[in-house]
Amino acid sequence: MKILADAHIPYLRGIAEQFGEVEYLPGNQFTKEAIGDKDALIVRTVTHFGKDILEGSSVKLICSATIGFDHIDTRYCDATGIAWRTAPGCNANSVEQYVTASLLYMADKYGFRLEEKSIGIIGVGNVGSKVETACRKLGMHVLLNDPPREEREVGEKPGVKGKTAFVDLDTIKKEADIITLHTPLTKTGRHKTYHLADEYFFDALDKKPFIINSCRGSVVDNPAMKKALKTGKLAGAVIDCWENEPDIDRELLEMADIATPHIAGYSADGKWTATKMSLDNLNEFFELGIHPIQFIQLPQPNNPVIDLREIEPAHQLAYSVWQTYNPMMETVNLKKNPDKFYWFRSHYPLRREYGAYKLKNADSSVVPVLKQLGFNV
Numbered sequence: 001m002k003i004l005a006d007a008h009i010p011y012l013r014g015i016a017e018q019f020g021e022v023e024y025l026p027g028n029q030f031t032k033e034a035i036g037d038k039d040a041l042i043v044r045t046v047t048h049f050g051k052d053i054l055e056g057s058s059v060k061l062i063c064s065a066t067i068g069f070d071h072i073d074t075r076y077c078d079a080t081g082i083a084w085r086t087a088p089g090c091n092a093n094s095v096e097q098y099v100t101a102s103l104l105y106m107a108d109k110y111g112f113r114l115e116e117k118s119i120g121i122i123g124v125g126n127v128g129s130k131v132e133t134a135c136r137k138l139g140m141h142v143l144l145n146d147p148p149r150e151e152r153e154v155g156e157k158p159g160v161k162g163k164t165a166f167v168d169l170d171t172i173k174k175e176a177d178i179i180t181l182h183t184p185l186t187k188t189g190r191h192k193t194y195h196l197a198d199e200y201f202f203d204a205l206d207k208k209p210f211i212i213n214s215c216r217g218s219v220v221d222n223p224a225m226k227k228a229l230k231t232g233k234l235a236g237a238v239i240d241c242w243e244n245e246p247d248i249d250r251e252l253l254e255m256a257d258i259a260t261p262h263i264a265g266y267s268a269d270g271k272w273t274a275t276k277m278s279l280d281n282l283n284e285f286f287e288l289g290i291h292p293i294q295f296i297q298l299p300q301p302n303n304p305v306i307d308l309r310e311i312e313p314a315h316q317l318a319y320s321v322w323q324t325y326n327p328m329m330e331t332v333n334l335k336k337n338p339d340k341f342y343w344f345r346s347h348y349p350l351r352r353e354y355g356a357y358k359l360k361n362a363d364s365s366v367v368p369v370l371k372q373l374g375f376n377v
């Protein structure tokens with residue numbers, strides 16, 4: 001079997017070869033010619049897969065080592081018999097780590113307590129649910145908005161209420177101090193999310209909230225967000241996903257409190273899971289029966305033990321989370337070198353999730369929340 005794989009999918013080299021002959025190319029260098037005689041593609045979000053690049057090829061399966069799939073023209077693939085698979089939930093914990101680290105940073109920068117704030121989560125799937133759990137552990141008041149889920153869970157059986165209490169978008173606009181977006185990018189359908197946060201959305205905000213976009217750039221109308229930041233409708237912004245990546249809006253970049261190059265899901269744990277799920281998909285689709293698939297073990301973090309002895313109890317939570325992931329260094333780097341957006345994504349340092357760390361000398365007041373987040377305390 002002939003496979004073309006993105007050269008920047010971690011933990012794939014030397015492993016994918018169990019499945020066939022593998023060629024590696026950076027995702028932004030995939031061409032019709034390179035794809036032509038391949039049976040399967042293992043890909044990322046940086047390449048668009050539509051008629052222009054797939055027509056006339058031998059491709060039978062596209063495995064995306066990602067959650068999102070707006071880079072795949074699924075209608076074209078379905079119509080032409082090209083199967084496609086994704087890795088649902090693979091890096092959801094990583095995005096939660098990103099959002100938690102960012103919330104703690106914004107609270108520190110603007111001098112507020114998270115326990116006193118309401119957060120509106122728009123899109124409560126794999127990622128949004130993890131963010132919801134983390135925010136509840138941080139003591140925040142949580143508002144959930146997910147009309148497709150609400151319809152499925154509440155509306156299907158008349159008279160039967162779903163377990164989750166959802167609110168409408170207007171409630172989020174009126175009541176949330178922080179809004180975080182976790183929807184897919186969709187351009188059609190009743191619940192399409194393209195420019196869900198547009199000028200009208202921002203104009204209707206009552207509490208001058210902060211916004212976090214770590215789902216897809218175009219779920220937010222970026223010029224409208226800039227205007228909202230300028231006119232004070234928004235108090236600040238955390239932006240991981242941008243319109244027109246990698247050529248992002250430089251003025252918006254300057255305005256963002258946290259600005260990162262679409263790496264919220266880039267923990268090693270998330271990348272490893274994505275690779276594993278992609279190979280499982282390949283194995284299953286072509287009925288290869290390879291068992292067990294040999295995988296690389298994840299490396300330990302550089303600082304696997306975090307000693308909190310010298311840290312004030314009030315700062316131990318933020319300190320611990322930032323030891324695992326601190327978005328500020330990436331923000332400084334991206335603001336200095338916006339042209340290197342793609343490079344930063346292709347040369348991402350090792351980042352592990354909470355479970356890879358042991359905490360020593362944690363104050364009893366923060367032990368429960370640290371444990372609940374997933375640290376070994």
Ligand SMILES: NC(=O)c1ccc[n+]([C@@H]2O[C@H](COP(=O)([O-])OP(=O)(O)OC[C@H]3O[C@@H](n4cnc5c(N)ncnc54)[C@H](O)[C@@H]3O)[C@@H](O)[C@H]2O)c1
Pocket residue numbers: 067068069088089091092095122123124125126127128145146147148149182183184185191192193196214215216240241262263264265266
């Ligand atoms: N920045 C990153 O690195 C990164 C990492 C992972 C995922 N993502 C993005 O985050 C998105 C969400 O990931 P997920 O794993 O939670 O996906 P998911 O499919 O599990 O959940 C998405 C949720 O959004 C809801 N939704 C759809 N349209 C909506 C609308 N108009 N309003 C409110 N809710 C709506 C769906 O019903 C679903 O529950 C992905 O599609 C991807 O684009 C980004």
Ligand SMILES: O=C(O)[C@H](O)[C@H](O)COP(=O)(O)O
Pocket residue numbers: 044045046065066067068069091262263264265266345
């Ligand atoms: O959809 C996803 O899973 C994320 O956006 C993912 O982190 C993007 O990863 P990439 O395409 O850069 O590998």
